[in-house]
Amino acid sequence: MAPRSEFARLVRRAGVVGAGGAGFPSYVKVSSPAETVIVNAAECEPLLQKDQEILAHFAPEVVSGLEAVVAATGASRGVIAIKEKHAELVALLEKAVAGKKALGVHRLGDYYPAGDEFCQVYEVTGRLIPMGGIPLQVGVVVNNVETLYNMARAGSTPVVDTFLTVTGAVKSPCTMRVPVGTSMAEAVALAGGATVKDPVVLDGGAMMGKVAEDFSAPLTKTSGGLIVLPREHPLVRRKSAGRAAFDRAGKSTCDQCTLCTELCPRYLLGYDIQPHKVMRSLLFSAPDRKPWSHWALLCCECRLCSLFACPENLNPGDICGFTKGDLAAQKVNWKSSPLNRGQAPKAHPIRPWRQIPVSQLKSRLGLEDYEAEAPLRQEPYAPALVRIPLKQHVGVPARPVVKTGQAVERGDLIGDLPEDQLGAPVHASISGQVTAVTDFVEITA
Template sequence: MTGNLLPSLDEPVLKTTKGLTILPEGHPLIVKRKVPLTWTLRQARSACTQCIECTLACPRRLLGHAIEPHKVMRAVSFGVTAGLEAVTCALLCPECGLCEFYVCPQRLLPRRVISEVKAEFQRRGVRYPKTDREIRPDPFFEARRIPRQRLSMRIGVWRYEREPAVFVKAKPPRVVRLRLKQHVGAPARPKVKEGDEVKEGEVVAEPLPGDLGAKVHASISGRVVKVDQIEIVLEAG
């Protein structure tokens, strides 16, 4: 629900990769992710009933944060707001997708809309305004939590819940692609160039002094065959 669609099986595993799930192309989780934003907004204008179910079930709101997804939908769809906070609360959204895949009775995509709003705010450098508001969990927090088993059945992934296989003797890769940005902060800067020989565990990229970032280490021993602003490619020697 919170992951991203991979455009290709050649995409590298990153530090932030928690797991990979292979689903049929027609699976609801896949279909909803591919719906164009223009369609999503049209659906919201014509079908959103302002029932506020998305807000009542929002896990972040139940923890006490001032986020109201239905107001963001109202603002984006109809241009109606009750103040700046009604829209900037999108910055508090964890994009868990509960409103989108489980709660909305009209099968709209609040997470998708809020994600686009949040991305636009971030591009423009807009931050959530500071407030002295006390954060108190909703008194009905426990009663409004969604059972994991029910959620799993609703989104159609219950059949995939099993103990994962353990690869005891996995074949080492011949070629690896090390992304320079796979962490919070600034991308790492390459310390190697094409043709260099590296050892497994050697630092091949690191952030500039003063930058928030993380070092990138070689996962295999071999030769550097490509270096650019996106990734470093190593070939086993």
Template sequence: MSLLEQVKEAGIVGAGGAGFPTHVKLASKAEYILLNGAECEPLLRVDQQLMALFPDEIIKGFEAAGRQVEAKKAILGIKGKHKDVIDLLEERIKALHVEDYVEIGLLPDIYPAGDEQVLVYELTGRVVPEVGIPIQVGCVVINSETALNIYYAMEGKAVTETYLTLAGDIPQRLTVKVPVGTPIIDVLKLSGIENFDDYTVIDGGPMMGPVMAGTDGYVTKKTKGFVILKKHHLLIQRKSASKEQSKRINRATCEQCRMCTDMCPRYLIGHDMQPHKMMRALGYKSDNLEEKGIAQLCCQCNLCELFACPIGLYPKAANNYFRDMLLEKGMRYKPTKDVFEARGPREMRKLPSKRLIARIGLRDFDKPAPMAECPLQVQEVHIATRQHVGAPAEAVVQVGDRVEVGQKIGQIPADSLGAAIHASISGTVTECGNGYIAIRRG
């Protein structure tokens, strides 16, 4: 079985972000393969610890992926502040005799260093075109856990578990490995909190992760962490503003200072993303949607709302307002050029992570979340048939079937983009429908 078939069979998707199927990404041919080990979201601690705990496996999986796409060079991107991990990786690269192919690329400790297009620029100096993807400039990007999963796929192991961090205003900060489909509430209780009435949970990092309406739901392959904060925390209040609230405030208050644009990571790498123009457009009754197409260039990093705006407005919400309108009309932004260059002031406008953490009120919680053995003995999992970009997986089991860990329970529909799913515990299928396959242990 080829590596591509192994990766497809294992159901590997991007471990974080949108969850793009990795076998599709590795079907490309590229000049560079880049490993995204930036983990730029405040408080999350998965990638840095995986690289320390499994350096050989990650390097081997990364190298194999690079050979698959015929890359001339494999660059492992990691922030320069992780000196101990860097030393270990350099040692293992030499021990594995791949130093002529795999190298370390040092990243600054900025936000959002882990944005795929920012990462490409930092490691190669190339700018991905507007509404483009890295392969357009000869790059394929995967992250640390994806590289680890590729190694396991080479050993015949499917994706049945994921690593995630619990952080925030909690007694126990930790990083754990849990079965895909684990009830989120069971994971949250590992934080040392039993009653969440006074808390709100962010699904993912504090910048881009959405505020959860409750503690229901189940872990997916791309779950990377939960940030737990008191309901009155300013960050929770800011992220909980409704569309109508943010729209009303933006219309009434924006003074067109341009800070949202001048700090925008996509604007700084040369794209035409200009949030202040979307803020301005809210105040006018223009029917010309085409001139608002730049809203589709927003990468949703939230830097404009949570850091750049000096009076706490909602530029990202303005972008999203027009994005939704464009989507409704089936309109898509068309770049006016093919080659892009980073803007001159970029180097002076990079946002240090520590400064961001202080601004959003998380400095007291910016502490280690060490890897720990998960004490959970999950009795029932609900594995989503769609936890990736593309079509939902089609069930290949039915209620009453006995399944074992690693057994395929959902396949990619014919001629579709998607990913297979596998049993994360051994047991009996108790539900098969409504977007989930449920398995009860024993």
């Protein structure tokens, strides 16, 4: 879909993508009419504080981004959804929206995953997104805090920096803004360096993040947080085990107690997702496995079932994730699933009593010792070299528009794609010389 308004065009040209998830191109979200725009400021991944720090330092920019999206979509209201426990930020935001009739602040409870779009849309509007659907189907657009900050600046500055929290086993946990393409190793060094001998990184957070071993990997527009942990930490061991080990343990140990389903936040909202049935699929070989696999289709991969609910330390959430991938490869989705009978979701009355407080989750994950403030580092960082991936978003990769040896300025376009293709342009995050062009553009200062 090509951008449908001048603002959408600006957002596309600036290369704005969803900074909190897979990197969905933001111009698409501002090109469709909506009734409500939600700013997802829940930030429920334990230890991460990027959104809180952006709001504390740049609330006027985020509010101006929200106003722009409200105007572009013709929405009648814009709501910042933030946890009530952040009392100072709530007060700051209420002040920032005071006198702006269409805008307001919605207080969320401190549970995981309050940031899941489906949960958040229900909390703010009382509406349930149809099974297999998207927020727009109930008139809602959801954007995260950094995305709105980037949209507010789209007219003058393309996305060349990324915000992230670096915490865990580091000397000085902090939140930082660094040029896109800076390495993870440099981000960890900016946080004072690892305090353990054999560190690994959870890229993206404790729940939804992945174990990253290659510290030279570049940070992208969607990077949100690095948690440094010792390799022997139970969470690292658990996340590193891999699919074959998850399948083996699940096949031999799952006793079908159903706790994973009973605590699943999507199940509690009334969606037809039942991870214990997906675990049952492990006992079958294809094609008998298939009917059980379909119970994974509506999973959001929050991993609450794996890392909190299962008394056997099994990994139903990960298995749902792999299963969804298998089904997608076979072109099976909710629309084509026999489970889809056109039924509407209906929230379970017990849901409020089954929400998992983040404090309990932190303790279960063994992260209590790493609880620390992560204030925004004020000094700008200028890396000597960046590697900027040409695909940091959902859709088609950008094609390079620069050559090795070419001089570029920070903000110059280095990768682009036609307007009618889903994707986002990419820009130089530092000034210097292009020293390599492959599936990324390397720039040396």
